[in-house]
Amino acid sequence: MQNSLSSLLDKVRSAASASGETLSDIFSKETHRFTITGLSRSGKSMLFTSLMTMLKSRSEEGYACMPLLRYLPPSQVEFMRIEPIGGYKPFPLDENMAALAEGRWPAATEEAYGFKLIVRLTQTTSIKRHVLPHTDIVFEFIDYPGEWITDIPMLGKTYAQWSDSAWAQLSSGPQQHFANEWKTVVNAFDFEQSPTQDNINELVSAYRHYLVIAKKNGISLLQPGSFLLDSSDFDWQQLGFAPLPSSITSDVSHPWYKAFESHFTAFQKDWLTPLKQSVFRETDKQIILVDLFEGLNHSRQHLYQLKETLSHLADTFVYGQTGWFARNVMRKEAIGRVAFVATKADLIPVSERENLLSLLKQVTEGARARFVDKPIQFEHFLVSAIQVTDEGGSPNALRYQDAENGYVEAAFEPIPASLKAMEADAHFPVLNTQVPQDYMARILSGRGLDRLLQFLLAEGVSNE
Known part of the structure; x- marks a missing residue:
């Protein structure tokens, strides 16, 4: 019993040392x-x-x-x-x-x-x-920011899954009243052209415009919300993405799918994952406003x-x-x-x-x-x-x-x-x-x- 207690205290001391705290800090x-x-x-x-x-x-x-x-x-x-x-x-x-x-x-x-x-x-x-x-x-x-909260669930999705769910959301509920301009842009867009940086920026900017308008009109479920923050460290102008029609997301060889899937993965790896690890730390009490x-x-x-x-x-x-x-x-x-x-x-x-x-x-x-x-x-x-x-x-x-x-x-x-x-x-x-x-x-x-x-x-x- 004494050995077990001694072993436990050793582990406690090790944990305290690893965290830079003294044993008294833990218990005080x-x-x-x-x-x-x-x-x-x-x-x-x-x-x-x-x-x-x-x-x-x-x-x-x-x-x-x-x-x-x-x-x-x-x-x-x-x-x-x-x-x-x-x-x-x-x-x-x-x-x-x-x-x-x-x-x-x-x-x-x-x-x-x-x-x-x-x-x-x-x-x-x-x-x-x-x-x-x-x-x-x-x-x-x-x-x-509240926009970060709505983005974190995107970690659990592939680009194709997110794209399909984004289309479903903006085609129903109150969002549909503010997405007409975005849908018009997509319907007229030539996806046969290569996904150059200029072409990507054109499409992403149109989608971001929808996000801005929807937010002003009280829409709460918007992704990626980080695209709306000027303070965001993620460069949406260089690595932005938008939901694509299912005819494209179902074809993993399509150039536009490959481009946006790559940008989406970078968004998850370089922005959302570090954000979750550094900001969404363990907590014991939560206030949801x-x-x-x-x-x-x-x-x-x-x-x-x-x-x-x-x-x-x-x-x-x-x-x-x-x-x-x-x-x-x-x-x-x-x-x-x-x-x-x-x-x-x-x-x-x-x-x-x-x-x-x-x-x-x-x-x-x-x-x-x-x-x-x-x-x-x-x-x-x-x-x-x-x-x-x-x-x-x-x-x-x-x-x-x-x-x-x-x-x-x-x-x-x-x-x-x-x-x-x-x-x-x-x-x-x-x-x-x-x-x-x-x-x-x-x-x-x-x-x-x-x-x-x-x-x-x-x-x-x-x-x-």
């Missing part, structure tokens, strides 16, 4: 990694800005804006500080706050960002005080497509809790807690939020089906990263600042509680709110983040 740290996942326009930039602002206010100014740290007795807190995470760019908080000060919303996320909040606690029991004088509790937050208002503003078809997209995205991540040894010694993680979050909840009256929550639960049905028979806890939340509206004169009304900086009131029709309850051609206008002048106070009074983080940290933080 408690790390919680939150991955914030969301499609384009889901509100990630504003949520991250608000979250970081709240944590900085709490850690640097002692402002009690979040009961997140209620688990941590003030008498035991030696210090709290925010630091960058290795391998990630620092989140552009200063730039985003400057934008808000100028009346502009933060720019969309186009790169991977990360930061961590470190809370050092003093041990209270005499034994622990001698062995481990302190405990560091680390909260890591990771944010990345969902913008229901984008669908409500367009059509019921958009909401059904959002449901399909979330279902596909659930295949990108590893779900299922791991044991203590795997987490703390072997550094292996799987997602054990998932929060589905409908953002911008302040854009509707309180009286309509039960319907919005019900709609969120239906839209996430496909994603939750991936959790069957796995030890995963999940919950649904309505969150406002910044409270941009105020109560109106009636339960179905809100007041807000409009584009002319006027303080106006808007009344709301009931929001459907289910997809079936929404008429096929119905759409619900979304308030065009501006950045309020008192944006800092409104960030600190944002709704829902407290309860969200308390759920994610339940059974997590220990000050024993």
Whole structure:
């Protein structure tokens, strides 16, 4: 028995040495990694800005804006500080706050960002005080573009498989209304000509134009989304590709098939694989942001497509809790807690939020089906990263600042509680709110983040 224990400790020491940590580091740290996942326009930039602002206010100014740290007795807190995470760019908080000060919303996320909040606690029991004088509790937050999320599933497909599925997607649902120009280009294109760089650029540029138009019109399932990001390191102009007619993808000897299959393979090998390994790291807690208002503003078809997209995205991540040894010694993680979050909840009256929550639960049905028979806890939340509206004169009304900086009131029709309850051609206008002048106070009074983080940290933080 003693030999077995000695052998186990040797393995622990080896694991610690290999990771550059001391044995005491392993047993004196408690790390919680939150991955914030969301499609384009889901509100990630504003949520991250608000979250970081709240944590900085709490850690640097002692402002009690979040009961997140209620688990941590003030008498035991030696210090709290925010630091960058290795391998990630620092989140552009200063730039985003400057934008808000100028009346502009933060720019969309186009790169991977990360930061961590470190809370050092003093041990209270005499034994622990001698062995481990302190405990560091680390909260890591990771944010990345939604376009990357939709691209990762392409790793599991051949070019021909992706091409066929892309044609099926753009020929059905709401996409079909924006793909006519692309289809016209393909139908008129001469595939007998050689796939020179100029000819390839002509076809790829036409397909990218479709992606741009579809994104502007609320389409969520677009691949490759990376082609839409100016910050992308993948050169789509040199190694771009597009879906080809099945008459070509069925002929593996066709010059155009060979050219696009080669580019697709380069996209997988040189871009997606390193991206998955470096950014989509193991995490134990996930926040999935969902913008229901984008669908409500367009059509019921958009909401059904959002449901399909979330279902596909659930295949990108590893779900299922791991044991203590795997987490703390072997550094292996799987997602054990998932929060589905409908953002911008302040854009509707309180009286309509039960319907919005019900709609969120239906839209996430496909994603939750991936959790069957796995030890995963999940919950649904309505969150406002910044409270941009105020109560109106009636339960179905809100007041807000409009584009002319006027303080106006808007009344709301009931929001459907289910997809079936929404008429096929119905759409619900979304308030065009501006950045309020008192944006800092409104960030600190944002709704829902407290309860969200308390759920994610339940059974997590220990000050024993």
